[in-house]
Amino acid sequence: MMPAMSQTPAQKRALGLKQLFEAALKSPKLGTVKGNLLVFVPNVATWTLVTTGPRPGLRDLATDDEIHFAICCDDFLLTQLMTGVEVDFEQCIAQGRIKLEGDVGVFVRYIGCIPDAAAHHS
DSSP states (O other): OOOGGGSOHHHHHHHHHHHHHHHHHTOGGGGGTOSOEEEEETTTEEEEEEOSSSOOEEESSOOSSOOSEEEEEOHHHHHHHHTTOOOOHHHHHHTTOEEEEEOHHHHHHHHTTSTTTGGGOO
């Protein structure tokens, strides 16, 4: 890993997102997610968040695991979604900032596993 001082802002945000994903994977509530997620942040990263099946965990790429929800959006928007910031979904969709496919409930339940996610929503 590169020293923090030489990381680009996008790399720093990607690291922060990855830390949020990892925190949720450690949650005792992870069993409530009931689905795997594919997260694509253009020019930043692709992650597969596996919560079901024989290989749970965070992968730094798309895998052959069954996907129940997929999201494609910029890193700023994903950070907002994961930290409880109010987002105008209709505007984001109209602007092409976000694409969603599958069961949104899987994403909502996954976000609910992030410790202190509610504390950011103030």
